[in-house]
Amino acid sequence: MDSRRRKKAAMQRKLQQLRSVTNSSAVNRASIIVDATRYIEELKQKVDGLNSELGTAESSSISQDELPMVTVETLERGFLINVFSERNCPGMLVAILDAFEELGLDVLDARVSCEDTFQLEAVGGESQENESIDAQVVKQAVLKAIQNMD
Secondary structure, eight states: OHHHHHHHHHHHHHHHHHHHHHTOOOOSHHHHHHHHHHHHHHHHHHHHHHHHHHHHHHHHHHHHHTOOEEEEEEETTEEEEEEEESSOOTTHHHHHHHHHHHHTEEEEEEEEEOSSSEEEEEEEEEOTTSOOOOHHHHHHHHHHHHHTOO
16 A cells, blocks of 8 residues: 555656646646647657758858869960869769860860869860850859759
């Protein structure tokens, strides 16, 4: 009989703790448990929302932090384009070459290394029918191509 009272008292303490944690005003056990279930669902939704916000923030900061360093120098007839990235991404070379093609640049000479890091040094010459473009346009086109690799 004494153990039954201890169990009942322990159950009442646990229910009281549950009521205080969930801010429940319920009196009976079933209502307290229903309130606790709702509270847990709300917490799950908050966690999911925070995780998605964190994921969005991380993905945007990663893409900005991991953008490669691009330098473009104007040559007599064309450009010297250097691209360096701390990490190699599949398709980066293709994206850059597509950007050159869209700009009407012919690759006259290139050196590429894409083992652990990505390095590209290319000389791009303007094709005859292309209107003149400047180094900033080339740089922006390369960066945009890399960002849109997905």
